[in-house]
Amino acid sequence: xxxxxxxxxxxxxxxxxxxxxxxxxxxxxxxxxxxxxxxxxxxxxxxxxxxxxxxxxxxxxxxxxxxxxxxxxxxxxxxxxxxxxxxxxxxxxxxxxxxxxxxxxxxxxxxxxxxxxxxxxxxxxxxxxxxxxxxxxxxxxxxxxxxxxxxxxxxxxxxxxxxxxxxxxxxxxxxxxxxxxxxxxxxxxxxxxxxxxxxxxxxxxxxxxxxxxxxxxxxxxxxxxxxxxxxxxxxxxxxxxxxxxxxxxxxxxxxxxxxxxxxxxxxxxxxxxxxxxxxxxxxxxxxxxxxxxxxxxxxxxxxxxxxxxxxxxxxxxxxxxxxxx
Amino acid sequence: xxxxxxxxxxxxxxxxxxxxxxxxxxxxxxxxxxxxxxxxxxxxxxxxxxxxxxxxxxxxxxxxxxxxxxxxxxxxxxxxxxxxxxxxxxxxxxxxxxxxxxxxxxxxxxxxxxxxxxxxxxxxxxxxxxxxxxxxxxxxxxxxxxxxxxxxxxxxxxxxxxxxxxxxxxxxxxxxxxxxxxxxxxxxxxxxxxxx
Numbered sequence: 336x337x338x339x340x341x342x343x344x345x346x347x348x349x350x351x352x353x354x355x356x357x358x359x360x361x362x363x364x365x366x367x368x369x370x371x372x373x374x375x376x377x378x379x380x381x382x383x384x385x386x387x388x389x390x391x392x393x394x395x396x397x398x399x400x401x402x403x404x405x406x407x408x409x410x411x412x413x414x415x416x417x418x419x420x421x422x423x424x425x426x427x428x429x430x431x432x433x434x435x436x437x438x439x440x441x442x443x444x445x446x447x448x449x450x451x452x453x454x455x456x457x458x459x460x461x462x463x464x465x466x467x468x469x470x471x472x473x474x475x476x477x478x479x480x481x482x483x484x485x486x487x488x489x490x491x492x493x494x495x496x497x498x499x500x501x502x503x504x505x506x507x508x509x510x511x512x513x514x515x516x517x518x519x520x521x522x523x524x525x526x527x528x529x530x531x532x533x534x535x536x537x538x539x540x541x542x543x544x545x546x547x548x549x550x551x552x553x554x555x556x557x558x559x560x561x562x563x564x565x566x567x568x569x570x571x572x573x574x575x576x577x578x579x580x581x582x583x584x585x586x587x588x589x590x591x592x593x594x595x596x597x598x599x600x601x602x603x604x605x606x607x608x609x610x611x612x613x614x615x616x617x618x619x620x621x622x623x624x625x626x627x628x629x630x631x632x633x634x635x636x637x638x639x640x641x642x643x644x645x646x647x648x649x650x651x652x653x654x655x656x657x658x659x660x
Numbered sequence: 661x662x663x664x665x666x667x668x669x670x671x672x673x674x675x676x677x678x679x680x681x682x683x684x685x686x687x688x689x690x691x692x693x694x695x696x697x698x699x700x701x702x703x704x705x706x707x708x709x710x711x712x713x714x715x716x717x718x719x720x721x722x723x724x725x726x727x728x729x730x731x732x733x734x735x736x737x738x739x740x741x742x743x744x745x746x747x748x749x750x751x752x753x754x755x756x757x758x759x760x761x762x763x764x765x766x767x768x769x770x771x772x773x774x775x776x777x778x779x780x781x782x783x784x785x786x787x788x789x790x791x792x793x794x795x796x797x798x799x800x801x802x803x804x805x806x807x808x809x810x811x812x813x814x815x816x817x818x819x820x821x822x823x824x825x826x827x828x829x830x831x832x833x834x835x836x837x838x839x840x841x842x843x844x845x846x847x848x849x850x851x852x853x854x855x856x
Contacts, residue, residue, distance in 0.1 A: 376740045495715070
């Protein structure tokens with residue numbers, strides 16, 4: 336092209352069916368990307384295979400590899416696009432926002448809403464196949480165009496909406512906009528081109544070394560009217576309690592927490608008084624005004640930096656990557 | 661027919677030329693949306709419905725016309741969208757100022773035939789654009805300026821009716837009659853066959 340094309344790294348971390356294939360490796364992913372004519376118009380793309388499998392099976396280890404690959408190649412590329420499975424894209428992209436805060440480059444996650452394992456009749460299957468390809472291809476064109484822009488945050492693009500990864504929630508309205516932001520804002524919209532709102536630049540210093548994470552945490556859900564019993568946490572480095580939008584908090588749970596020697600994160604929408612009361616418990620941090628996926632990712636990332644509860648509390652109050660708005 | 665016209669705006673050379681392309685497009689009975697129009701010519705309701713469905717708003721257009729003498733990131737993006745959505749595209753560049761890389765790219769075997777790239781001069785521009793529009797819809801009506809004077813005498817009853825049907829509408833009696841005649845003309849297959 337006459338204009339100087341941006342260099343974009345396209346990473347694969349999803350089910351192979353997302354690209355209409357049964358198996359993906361570095362060679363086949365490179366071939367698929369090289370054959371995607373439309374993408375080569377927008378940017379100079381390099382394909383990087385990270386992982387393939389059922390979306391639910393991608394885990395912290397996979398995402399560490401993803402972060403390492405992005406970090407290692409940060410000086411070679413102007414931006415990064417990640418094709419990720421829909422199932423846990425919120426955890427993956429939130430974690431990237433903490434691990435790569437200070438990257439100073441755009442990282443855009445995208446996915447397809449079509450479940451590859453759904454069984455259709457042969458006619459429906461044909462329609463489904465076209466739909467699947469069209470969706471991921473349309474999303475990819477928009478994601479690559481976004482990665483060519485002057486952004487320094489980790490975002491998710493599906494359909495016409497670009498949202499901040501660590502503030503995103505799944506939107507189940509019948510639309511190809513699969514995610515919205517919990518504060519009802521968005522980073523940008525795909526209109527006649529991409530309209531991106533000015534973003535607060537991350538105040539994190541440029542990263543020289545990739546931060547560690549500590550994913551060995553236990554997660555439990557707590558419901559009102561129940562007496563939760565904590566599992567054996569002998570080898571765990573942290574505990575996450577997900578409570579809902581309620582104030583109930585049984586004394587028995589407080590008593591069990593008092594006996595623990597590991598940091599405890601309580602995520603829920605309790606009121607101020609209850610939050611104060613719970614946060615007074617030994618080793619306990621209360622996280623409100625943050626979505627669960629983002630809070631968990633922040634906890635895993637924070638535990639990689641320190642296990643000192645005072646420092647952890649301080650990190651949770653800090654707006655590390657725009658997760659607090 | 662709905663057409664999206666795009667040109668890079670920050671280059672003065674191109675700026676002078678895009679008006680010619682726009683003039684040709686505006687002389688035809690089509691709807692134009694463009695980054696060079698002050699209001700964009702955007703159908704806000706339709707655009708909103710595309711946006712809410714998560715679909716590309718570019719899907720609402722039948723074709724794209726682009727002035728590509730200067731290629732930018734946005735032109736590449738629109739071309740990518742057009743190829744994906746299988747929309748016809750006319751890329752125009754000023755003769756002797758060919759965007760070589762884009763030309764090379766569009767000459768590849770796997771580029772759909774619906775993507776055209778043409779050089780133009782002041783004298784060839786109109787024909788190039790019209791040929792493209794004809795190729796999409798077969799028949800595009802040029803907007804004719806009513807230049808033939810015709811005096812018409814009406815009965816008081818017909819005049820009363822004309823006043824009645826045009827009252828409250830932003831239309832003159834002459835426009836109403838012209839529109840009525842135009843519709844009759846379009847519906848008359850015998851005339852249509854003879855006029856080709």
